[in-house]
Amino acid sequence: MHLEDKVALVTGAAQGIGNACAQALLEKGCKVGLVDQNTVVGNESKNNLDKQFGTQRTIFIPCDVSNEEQLKDAFKKIFEHFGRLDIVVNNAGVNNEKNWEVTVHINLISVIRGTYIGLDYMKTENGGNGGAIVNISSLAGLMPVPSQPVYCASKHGVIGFTRSIAMVSKTGKYGVRINTICPGFVNTPILQTIEKEENMGQYLIYKEELKDMMKCHGLLPPSLIAEGLIKILEDDTLNGEVMKITTKQGIHFHEYSPLPFQANKQ
Ligand SMILES: NC(=O)C1=CN([C@@H]2O[C@H](COP(=O)(O)OP(=O)(O)OC[C@H]3O[C@@H](n4cnc5c(N)ncnc54)[C@H](O)[C@@H]3O)[C@@H](O)[C@H]2O)C=CC1
Numbered sequence: 109m110h111l112e113d114k115v116a117l118v119t120g121a122a123q124g125i126g127n128a129c130a131q132a133l134l135e136k137g138c139k140v141g142l143v144d145q146n147t148v149v150g151n152e153s154k155n156n157l158d159k160q161f162g163t164q165r166t167i168f169i170p171c172d173v174s175n176e177e178q179l180k181d182a183f184k185k186i187f188e189h190f191g192r193l194d195i196v197v198n199n200a201g202v203n204n205e206k207n208w209e210v211t212v213h214i215n216l217i218s219v220i221r222g223t224y225i226g227l228d229y230m231k232t233e234n235g236g237n238g239g240a241i242v243n244i245s246s247l248a249g250l251m252p253v254p255s256q257p258v259y260c261a262s263k264h265g266v267i268g269f270t271r272s273i274a275m276v277s278k279t280g281k282y283g284v285r286i287n288t289i290c291p292g293f294v295n296t297p298i299l300q301t302i303e304k305e306e307n308m309g310q311y312l313i314y315k316e317e318l319k320d321m322m323k324c325h326g327l328l329p330p331s332l333i334a335e336g337l338i339k340i341l342e343d344d345t346l347n348g349e350v351m352k353i354t355t356k357q358g359i360h361f362h363e364y365s366p367l368p369f370q371a372n373k374q
C-alpha cells in the first residue's frame with residue numbers, strides 16, 4: 109500500500125506504541141485518527157503532532173475502546189472527518205491481572221470488535237477501498253508468562269483471531285490484509301504496572317523476576333514497533349502474518365508449520 113494521503117485509525121494513540129505508530133504514519137503522509145480514553149494525554153499528543161505536521165492531519169477522539177457504542181462512534185467520526193478509512197491499528201491494551209476481565213475486554217474483545225468495524229468500513233463489497241488492519245499482540249501471545257496468565261491469554265487470542273480472520277478476508281476477497289505484531293518488552297508506561305498491586309494482584313510477588321527478564325532481554329524503542337507497522341502496511345503480500353520484534357533479532361516473522369486444512373490445497 110502506498111501510504112501518502114491514506115487515512116489511519118490508531119487506538120491507544122495518546123502515548124507509547126500507539127503514539128509512535130501515529131507519528132510514523134504521519135511521516136509517511138497519512139492522516140490519522142487518534143483514539144484513546146486518556147483525554148488529557150490524548151490532547152497533549154495531538155498538540156505535539158500538530159506542531160510537526162499541522163492541525164489538519166490528525167483528529168483526537170476520546171473513546172473507551174471497550175465501550176461498543178463509543179468505539180463505533182469513533183470510527184464514524186474519523187470516517188466522516190477525513191472522508192475515507194484505509195488503515196486500522198488495534199493497539200490499545202492494558203495489563204491488569206487483578207481486575208482480569210477488563211484485560212480480556214480491552215486486549216481481546218475490543219481488538220475483535222475494532223477489526224469487525226474496520227472491515228465494515230473498508231471491505232470492497234461494502235463499497236470500501238480495501239485496506240489493512242494491524243492488531244498489536246505481544247511475544248506473550250506466543251509463550252506462557254507465569255505472572256501474567258490473563259494478559260498472555262488475551263494476546264494468544266489476538267493472534268488466533270487475526271490469523272483466522274485474515275484467511276476469511278482472503279477467501280471472501282474483502283480487499284483488506286490483516287496481520288499482527290508481537291513485540292518483546294517496549295519502553296513505555298505500561299511496564300510500570302508490574303510494580304502495582306492494583307494491576308498485578310496476587311502476582312505482585314513476581315515483579316523482581318519480571319524486572320530481571322526485562323534487564324536480560326532489554327527494552328525496545330516504540331519507534332521500532334512503528335517501523336514494523338510501516339513494513340506490514342507497505343508490503344501488499346503480507347496477510348495473516350505474525351511479526352515478532354525482539355532486541356536480539358529485530359523485526360522478523362514467526363514461522364508456522366503448514367496448516368492441516370491448507371495442506372491439500374498446496
Ligand atoms: N510495552 C510493552 O512492553 C509491550 C506492549 N505491547 C502491547 O502494545 C500495546 C500498547 O501498549 P503500550 O504503548 O506499551 O502501553 P501504554 O500503557 O503506554 O499505552 C496504552 C495506551 O492505550 C490506552 N488505552 C488503554 N485502555 C484503553 C481503552 N479502554 N480505551 C482506549 N484507550 C485505552 C491508554 O490510555 C494508553 O494511551 C498494548 O496492546 C500492549 O499490550 C505488546 C508487547 C510489549
Ligand SMILES: CCCCC/C=C\C=C\C(=O)C/C=C\C/C=C\CCCC(=O)O
Pocket residue numbers: 203245246247248253256259291292293294298299301302318321325353354355356
Ligand atoms: C510479560 C508481561 C509483563 C507485564 C505487562 C506489561 C507489559 C507488557 C509487555 C509485553 O507484552 C511483553 C512482551 C513479552 C514478554 C515475554 C517474553 C519476553 C522475551 C523478550 C525477548 O525475547 O526479547
